[in-house]
Amino acid sequence: MDKENAEPAAKNDSLWNLKSIFSKKTSAAAAENPPNDNPPLPFLAAHTNSVVSRCSKILGISAKELQALFDVELPDNLRQPPSYARNFLEFCSYKALHLATTKPNYLTDKEFCHLTFDMMVAWDDPGVDSNLIDKETASCSNQDVEGEDGWSLFYFNSTKMAFQVVITQMSSVLVLTIKKLMLHMFWKFFIYEFVISYYQHHLCQLCYCKHKVDDKKTVGPEAFARIAPACPIIADVTTVHNLFDVLTSSSGSRLHFLKYDKYLRSLDKVAKSAQNALGPQAIAALSLADDEIIIDVDGTVPTQPVLQHIGMSAWPGRLTLTNHALYFEPGVGLYDKAVKYDLATDMKQVVKPELTGPLGARLFDKAVMYKSTTTAEPVYLEFPEFKGCSRRDYWLDICLEILRAHRFNRKYSLKGNQQSEVLARAILGIFQFHAVREAFRIALSNYKALLCFNLAESLPGGDMIIETLASQIALITPSAGQQEVSVSPNANRQPIFPVAFLTLIRLRIVSPKEGEVNVEATYPAGNLHVGVANPLEAVVKQLEQNTGKAEAAQATVDQVKVEGIDTNVAVMKELLFPVIEIYSRIERLASWNDPYKSLMFVVIFSYLIVRGWSKYLVPSILVFIALVMLWRKYFWRRRQLEACKIVAPPSKNAVEQLLLLQEAISQIESLIQSGNVALLKIRALLFAVAPQATDKLSVVLFAMALGLVFVPVRYVILMGFLEYFTRYMPLRREDTERGMRRLKEWWIRIPAAPVQIVKPDDKKRK
Structure with missing residues (x-):
């Protein structure tokens, strides 16, 4: 016992x-962490009160004073009960984030990471009627908001308590x-x-870490889109939804804290590498301008070189991208003088993916081609890797982003702060793209681009993004230093500030010029305004539906693609069956195999032509097709479209497929040759190489011209119709065959105009 x-x-x-x-x-x-003297606001949920409490600590004022400022600065329509709590949360978040981003190394600050994530969590359910798990710990007061190392303790719930008891x-x-x-x-x-x-x-410690990491709180897309762009280094308004899709690709469209924290840490590494890249040695080696920033460097590792191909020669070297140009330094370890490929000035630059290989052979799809008016021939920058071409795709995207940003500046004649803001937006987008690439290794589709200007080029209706962005950038003061401006909430046009350029300054990547921008001024966080959708955000939301339709349509296109020439020909014949059937019936009527049907067809259409009703033929066909489509839409809407059944041709092995391809190419070649011969004979007739044939053709052309001038059009159409459909009737068959024979003999006797093939002068260096 x-x-x-x-x-x-x-x-x-x-x-x-x-x-x-x-x-x-x-x-x-x-x-x-001494207890906070601020009492919780009754209209906010517990987790929202915790966020507001931390915001008040950052701002140095109480929560009640924040509410008073909110009631004074915001108009009445944003202080209505349905959205009061959420708008108040945005108000506190934007003000706190503006001050939090002024601190150095805030991306690695765990308190900043948790604060921004908690803002997003609270945004989803900010009021007291929240349905979140935090109701289980609503008794927790504001002084229990934060634990060690800045970790948020309002994630604690009964599930984790049960887990802790089991561990105990x-x-x-x-x-x-x-x-x-x-x-x-x-x-x-x-x-x-x-x-x-x-x-x-x-x-x-294990229980505590488990409590911190095993977090059931997740963030939705709307919350991420409203809070994350308040820090321009974290997200851009135009690409924030795509960034969220990338971060949540493996978590069911809900953002977990671990993914968010990993993204911020990767983003900090990218920003610090950009800070350290711009040293005195780099400036001297590349002869950079005062406002030039090194964005990325590749080719420094011997196992991952960058090869420059010009003609049939190739050199390894180091490639550097700045906000103005590409620089290639030939060499390994020790580099020669850099060659500059300009992206800023208008020189008709072309940057696109290209095939390359040794001795000019087009074998590997791993290169970027650069061509401009200053280069005698295209330059190929190859990024060798064993698997895939992600390295080439990354450099292609970031080069195109800088090129398109400069084209945007030239198109809208932007200067000073406006131009700096556009380039800063492009640079921050590249940092975000680089951070995602390094942290998650995710391949992006055309419609999921994380770069603003590339997205506008690939997205259906992307020109609306460019136009809206241009109208916003135009509101920035181009030259004078930005002063502290109090934003009036009742203003018709909200002011715009160079927040992206200011972010680069605060990250110590850019050194501001005197009078260019006031670093200490108060700006709205990310040009976001409480309760009001950013115009760019509204345009992107409008285009999301079109993007979804385009992706769904592209998915169906990928599903119906088949392999093999014979199979594709069978599919085409089946799809064109109605057209082929109509043409064959018309041919049977024109051949007069059934004289009664052919006669009725000719009489009816001749009457329509004489009465002048032929002009209604094409409109009637279009109206008939439209009525059929509407009938199928409204009366067959519950029926699914049946798949088009294709009888597959006999299967062929690889050799038979090659022979079939060779035969098809030979047929196409013969058709092209026949077309070239016909064009050369027409050229000979025009230049009177055969005088007799030219005389006969001239008489025929004069007769046709007189007929078109003096004879009404409907009678010309009637004569053409009768000529075509009565030439093989029993009374005219023999004369028609004789006439076609004479026409062929006349055409054969016409010589072709001479052609001389001249080989190009190959001046490529060997």
């Missing part, structure tokens, strides 16, 4: 010890097991106390 009572007592003691450690940690955290019970069992094993050892008292204390401490 003593043993039976001893074991539960030991379990209770170990459980008490574990709880005591948690209580010590809680008391220590409470000592480090498991710990007691393990403690008893260790105790039994050590009772037989001489040094049991020393090791027992050490092992038990060490184990309990690290088990508590």
Whole structure:
């Protein structure tokens, strides 16, 4: 009985010890983070109150004062009950984020990471009627908002409490097991106390880390789109939805904290590499301008070189992209003088993917081709890799983004801060693209581009994005230093500030010129305004539906593609069956195999032509097709379109497929040759190489011209119709055959105009 009572007592003691450690940690955290004097606002949920409390700490004012500012600065329509809590949360978030982003290295600050993520979580359900799991811990006050290292404690819920209890019970069992094993050892008292204390401490750390990481809170797309662009380095308004899709590609369209934290850490690495790249040695080696920024460098690792192909020669080297040009430095380790390929000035630049290989052979699809008016011949920059072409695609996208940003500046004649803001937006987009590529290794489709100007080129209706962006950039003061401006909420046109350019300045990537921009001025976070959709955001939302339709249509196109020449020909014949059938019926009527049907056809259509009703023929066909489509839409809408059934041709092996392809190419070649011969004979007739044939053709052309001038058009159409459909009737068949024979003989006797093939002068370097 003593043993039976001893074991539960030991379990209770170990459980008490574990709880005591948690209580010590809680008391220590409470000592480090004194309780907040701000009472919770009654119209906000517990998690929203925690966010507002942290925002008030950053701003140095109480939550009540924030609410008073909100009521004063925002118009009445944004302070209505249905959206009051959410708009107030946006108001506090935007003001706090503006100050939080002024601190150095804020991307690696865990408090900043958790604050922005908590803002997104709170945005989904900001009011007291929230349906989130936080209701289970609504009794937690604001002073329990933050734990150690800035981790948010309002994620705690009953599920995690149950998990912690299970872990605690498991710990007691393990403690008893260790105790039994050590009772037989001489040094049991020393090791027992050490092992038990060490184990309990690290088990508590495990529970605490599990509490922090196993977070059931996730963020939706709308919350991410409203909060993330407030920090321009994190997301851009135009591409924020695509960024969210990339970050949530493996989590069911819900953003988890671990993914978000990993993205911010990768983004910080990219930004710091850009800070460190612009050193005195790089400026001297590349002869960079004062406002030139190094965005990315490749080819520094010997196992991943960059090859420059010009003609039949190739050199390895280092490739550098700035906000104005591409620089290629030939060499390995020690580099020669850099060659500049300009992207800023208008020189009819062409940047596109291309095939390349040794000695000019087109074997590998891993190169970017650059061509302009200053290059004698195209330059190919190859990015060798064993699998895929993701490295080439990345450099192609970022080069095109800089090129299109400069074209945008030239098209709308932007200067000063306006031009700097456009380039800064492109640079920040490249940083985000680079961070996603390094952290998640995800291939993007054309419609999921993370670069603003590339997205506008690939997205259906992307010109609307360009026009809206141009109208916004035009509101930025082009030259004078931006002063602190109080934004009037009742203004018809919200002011725009160079927030992307200011972000680069705060990241110490760009050094501002005197009078260019006021770094200390107060700007709206990301040019976002409380309760009001950014015009760019509205345009992107409008285009999302078209994008979805385009992607769905492209998916159906990919499904119906078949392989093999004979199979594709069979599919085409089946799809063109109605047209082929109509043409064959008309041919049978013109051949007069059934004289009665042919006669009725000729009489009816001749009457229509004489009466002048032939002009209604094509409109009637179009109206008939439209009526058939509408009838199928409204009366057959419940019926699904049946798949077109194609009888597959006999299967052929690889050799037979090659022979079939060779035969098809030969037929196409013969058709092209016949067309060229006909064109050369017409050229000979025009230049009177055959005088007799030219005379006859001239008489015929004069007669046709007189007929078109003096004879009404409907009678000309009637004569053409009767000529075509009566030439094989029994009365005219023999004369028609004789006439066709004479026409062929006349055509054969016409010589072809001479042709001389001249070989091009190959001046490529060997």
